[in-house]
Amino acid sequence: MSFPWADEYRPNNGFMRWMDERLPLPRLVWNSVGGGYPVPRNLNHFWNFGVLAGIALTIQIVTGIILAMHYAPTAGGAFESVEHIMRNVNQGWLLRYAHANGASFFFIVTYIHIFRGLYYGSYKAPREMVWLLGLVIFLLMMATAFMGYVLPWGQMSYWGAQVITGLFAAIPVVGEPIQQWLLGGFAPDQASLNRFFSLHYLLPFVIAGVVVLHIWALHIPGSGNPTGVDVKSPQDTIPFHPYYTAKDGFGVGLFLIALALVLFFAPNFLGHADNYIPANPLSTPAHIVPEWYFWPFYAILRAFTVDFILPAKLWGVIAMFASIIILFFLPWLDRSPVRSGSYRPLFRMFFIILCVDVLILGWCGGLPAEEPFVMISQAATIYYFAHFLIILPIVSAIEKPLPLPNSISESVLHGEKAEAAPVGVQPAPAE
Known part of the structure; x- marks a missing residue:
């Protein structure tokens, strides 16, 4: 969808003009999230959760990179390395808790984002590709989260890996070879940790790449809105910046406050106590x-x-x-x-x-x-x-x-409502 009334990017600074002619990155940012990207004027706070998911992904990548510098993906040293991070690394406890609870917050905002799409029909034409790419991101999140849960090598990590990979063994003929290939053996062990750690480190960057495609696909038809009515005139839109950057900033502030409250006052609330017990293949937890x-x-x-x-x-x-x-x-x-x-x-x-x-x-x-x-x-x-x-x-x-x-x-300016359009028929563009 093209917006002929969108503001064009015009650099005032000489260096920015030089940069824009050779590498139009500022123009790309302006057209994607700046005043050059008009969005429907009636978006509510449920449209904040896409940005919040991006913030959560950023937190996971940054904290994960730092944690990887201190983590040892070995069956004999994984649990001890996590304890080392918690006790000896400067602010290691905060990084570890931010990464573990950040995953939960990532899923919270993603679930709300998905159900918002279900309610407002964000999967309908012409935004099918936006929806499909969002589901791909969700599947990658689930795979990344599962492998990350195994890495602390506590009791629930070990037996979770045993149970989840054991699901593939139910597939006739090829099930058991697939399970052995995933684990690198007949049970979770050193090879499993190596594989899960490498994939857990890699997949967030794959997710970031699919997020770029997700945003790209969104910018082609433009953002949806709570009414489901298409944008028809300049009066229907406002620039993304500063209006929605301010609105999203308010949501980001609340998100970070909620995350901070969990980190400092209930960091283990969303976890499981058995994962603070070292993995023991000879002792099955009562409830996996x-x-x-x-x-x-x-x-x-x-x-x-x-x-x-x-x-x-x-x-x-x-x-x-x-x-x-x-x-x-x-x-x-x-x-x-x-x-x-x-x-x-x-x-x-x-x-x-x-x-x-x-x-x-x-x-x-x-x-x-x-x-x-x-x-x-x-x-x-x-x-x-x-x-x-x-x-x-x-x-x-x-x-x-x-x-x-x-x-x-019309849906925003309640004081001057015109006659409603027939169901299923989009009204003609305003002159």
Whole structure:
């Protein structure tokens, strides 16, 4: 989407003009996040979370690089090196806690970012590629977080690696060779640590590269907005800077305050106590559980308890991966011409039920695999897949959405509303 009314970059300084002619990096920044990038004027604070995810990724990369300078990826020295960081490295405790809790905060803002996209239809045309690249980032985050959780080499790290890589063993014929290839042997050991450490160090930079593609794909159609109505005139937009840099700055301040409160007052709240015990292959923890941000998927994995054609474990693995893969098909499962859930009352009701369902899955995933939690997770798993495969296509076909505003400006300037446009029809551009 082109914006002919966008401000052009005009360097006033002689050096900047020279630089812009030879390496137009200042122009690129100006057109991406400056006054040269107009955005809808009605964005709410849910649009802050993309920036917050970028801040969280930056924190993870910076703290991770410094921690890698002191970490020893060996079965005999990994746990001791983490203790060395905590006790002997200057501000090492802060770096380690910032990295560990930063991962949790990264997932918090990413989950909110994803559910905002689900509610406001950010996956709909012409932004399908933005959505797909965002899901790729999410998958890379999950892989990076899993391998990072193994590195402290505590009890939960060791047995988490054993259980998660053991899922691949459920795949017929090729499962066990894949598991042995991932671990570098028959059980988590020195080779596993070497592999996980190298990949854990590399993947954040891969994520950063995909983030660049994600932003690039976003800048082609332009940002969405809470109404789902396309930008039609200069009155519908304002420059990203200074308006949204100030708004995002407020969100970043709150984010850093919340992170600081956790770091200084409850640094182990989001972790597991068993991970402060050195890894012992001969002592299995009473309750093996992954980090909290994997709990919904862990509940789906454990929801299958009966062999039917295929082993129950294999069904669980298939369902766990399918719960993410299904999101890639969302732009084609939801056929409603209206993007925003604010104008879709029936969709909004089922969206709220989906949010509750995911919270229930997360609650069950953190509890022991016993009744009634297994039965509850089974019901929640059925609803999760039914929402995307059955409910959403039917709702998009039979729902009668509310009338859309004629323009973004009309939705902002409540005092001068014109007659609403017909449902599914975008109003003509303003003269």
